[in-house]
Amino acid sequence: MAETFDVVVIGGGPAGSTAARLLAQWGHSTLILNKPPAKHPALAESLPPTCRKLFGFLGILERLDAAGFYPARGNTVWWGDSRTRAENFDRPGYQVLRSDFDRLLLELAGVSGAHIRHGAAARDVDLSVPDQARIEYEPARGAKASVAARYVLDCSGRAGVVARKALRRKERYSTLAIAGVWKQDHDRQVPDAGHTLVETYRDGWAWSVPISSEMRCFAVMVNGHEAPRSRGLKDLYRADLDKTIHFKRILSEATLTSGPWSCDASLYFASRYAGPNFLLVGDAGSFIEPLSSFGVKKAIASAWVAAVAVHTCLKRPEIREAALDFFSAREQQVYASYLRQSARYFQEAAQYHPHPFWLARAQTGLDPPLNPSSKALPSTCAYRLECAWRRRRGSTVGK
Incomplete structure (x- = not known):
């Protein structure tokens, strides 16, 4: 039984x-x-300070605050055009592995x-x-x-x-996430060390979450049908990062230490x-x-x-x-x-990017x-x- x-x-x-x-x-x-x-390395995620109310209600806020997660202090975004849009949080959230x-x-x-x-x-x-x-x-x-x-x-x-x-x-479209962990030789290229970064480009978008003062996870979001066939995952990852403006500049003084690896990020219900x-x-x-x-x-x-x-x-x-x-x-x-x-x-x-990637979404x-x-x-x-x-x-x- x-x-x-x-x-x-x-x-x-x-x-x-x-x-x-x-x-x-x-x-x-x-x-x-x-x-x-x-088997692949753990993904980094940003938990904004709006999560704190929920964590407090559930009785786990003190444990999370004591865990020593790197603080999430805001967002820096280049969405559509090349203008920098920065938001600083009134109180920190959490950048977590x-x-x-x-x-x-x-x-x-x-x-x-x-x-x-x-x-x-x-x-x-x-x-x-x-x-x-x-x-x-x-x-x-x-x-x-x-x-x-x-x-x-x-x-x-x-x-x-x-x-x-x-x-x-x-949903009608599919998305593939390709991520890697980078060590920054200098932090002067990053607007704020505690910020989550987001940037769009012609046929995709990229995001970055800090793990520590020196390490960041960088990911690109591409059409699912672009899963590497004729070229390797690493080539696809670097090629899409090269399409960015600000991420490319930030990574010019960084070293890839882990990855890249990929995962399905397609929407469903x-x-x-x-x-x-x-x-x-x-x-x-x-x-x-x-x-x-x-x-x-x-x-x-x-x-x-x-x-x-x-x-x-x-x-x-x-x-x-x-x-x-x-x-x-x-x-x-x-x-x-x-x-x-x-x-x-x-x-x-x-x-700003009239490409099928954006039009479908x-x-x-x-x-x-x-x-x-x-x-x-x-x-x-x-x-x-x-x-x-x-x-x-x-x-x-x-x-």
Whole structure:
């Protein structure tokens, strides 16, 4: 007989760790299946200071402040034209290596009572029984194993262990991210050492996040069909960096120390984000343009709402359908909002770079189709998102 938990969380990233931590705190038996680490170097990400309110609400702000992450102090952007647009934050955010950030959140989940199986890669999920999901996984050592749960949270990101079961929908264009880590011989070329940098060029855009006072991650975002075939990844990476003006100048006194490596950065959403025994959380459900710097915040906020919804389902099963519809509608609305915001940026860039790369992205601002049950959500549910945000540990939606 398979081991059984209230909730099994697939993925130990920000979404998985956050949801598992909350559910464990609220008294539910929770298991995280944390797959082996990726082979390529950890990606650097910028968490703007707007994340601090969410981190404070979740009770992790002090731990993050004490972790020693490099401070995010603002943005310097060359978007469309060559004008420099600089924004300095009133208070710092965080420039993080995802491996370090994810490790901290996973540790906090374990301290809160969540069970963690490291090196456990989920392979398949059987959702055929409405009140129970069965998850097959490969442990770090030994033969294949399985575990059962009343609810499974797919927090596996782009892998989408549950989402790939005919639930995922892609946008009309694809994007490939190519990244490398550089050591700066001098910092005089960088407008501000704590700034995230963004620059557009004819058929792509580039971003840079500092890891320390000397090290930066530089990435280019190109059309997915440009995945290297006739030339190597390194040649493509350097060729696109050479198309920039300001990044090229900054890198003239820098040395590539790691990479480049590539990853799919194409947008997608889900036809539905929840069912009787599953929820698609964070990047498992949808992926937004990284230019917003809100990917991690989106994932953690999604995890919080998912945890509240599952807690409600477990404590008040009579309103399960409303709770799951609420979560699904919220995920659809968030994705649509970010999509519209990104389209406005792309429309601005397309005025200066009338290339198919920009024109295709500028036209993608329509809402993804909504689930009919979600359209009626505001009139049928007895709760609203802004009320849910004020709820603390032990609360249930609908009270």
